[in-house]
Amino acid sequence: MTMLIDQATHLRSLVQERRRASVIAVTSGTGGVGKSNIAVNLAIKFSAAGKEVVLLDADLGLANADVLCNIDLPHNLSHVIARKKELREVIVKTPGGFGLIGGASGLARMADLSDSDRQRLINALAELESRADVLIIDTGAGISPNVLAFTRAADHVLVVTTPEPTAITDAYAVIKVLSRDGAERRISLLVNQVTSAGEGRVVHDRIAKVARQFLSVTVFDAGYVLRDEQVPLAVRRRQPFVLGSPRCPASTCISQLAIRLEQGVAGAASGGFFNRMGKWFRR
Secondary structure, eight states: OHHHHHHHHHHHHHHHHHOOOEEEEEEESSSSSSHHHHHHHHHHHHHHTTOOEEEEEEOTTSOOHHHHHTOOOSOOHHHHHTTSSOHHHHOEEOTTSOEEEOOOGGGSOGGGSOHHHHHHHHHHHHTHHHHOSEEEEEEEESSOHHHHHHHTTOSEEEEEEOSSHHHHHHHHHHHHHHTTSOOOOEEEEEEEEESSHHHHHHHHHHHHHHHHHHTOOOEEEEEEEEOOTHHHHHHHHTSOHHHHOTTSHHHHHHHHHHHHHHHHSSSOOTTOHHHHHHHHHTO
């Protein structure tokens, strides 16, 4: 009997260690750079490659991933915190094949949550690591505490910018803040809405050079997404552009981004995302 119990315990440990989701936090220094659109379309590309993908819309004040996917969310993460729903009950399958957990404005002030509610959030989200291959976190823009709570604990932070000078400045500000905590993660830069590949490289090289010189941080090149008339059309149709126009230039760029990120998150950090997130909350 003792041997059977020991074997069962060992089997459970093997199952628990079999899958640990790679976590990609998609963030930006300012709004209006296409961050959420990138996150949604990237989730679709990973899903099309055969991966189990969950997208958490953690832009808690201005959640809009459901709008981009043209789906109605009867419940969201706030219902989990309020003990009205279990996590599995708020995940909605999207037309792109990934699972979506909608955010809620009621969670925007995480600092006001009680200790028990905060722990419930962590425990509920930790379930995702055993049921997904890739967890994409669409954070809010900027450097607020609820944004940093996710970016500081991810395996890979994808900072999205555009070639606009203000967006570039704000993207560097995010990288600067992330560099201060010493956490083990990759930080990469994606330049959205460029007119050419060369423009994307110039923006990346400029930020990477300054970050290396003044922050001693390596900013990896996640590539670029070309300015494409199909993107705003898709937003108006409430259909992700990789589904509506799979061969358009922007869709090709998202495919290339998925490949780069897959290579970058292959060596996911140990300990589990929400375990590390919990430690950050308790500081």
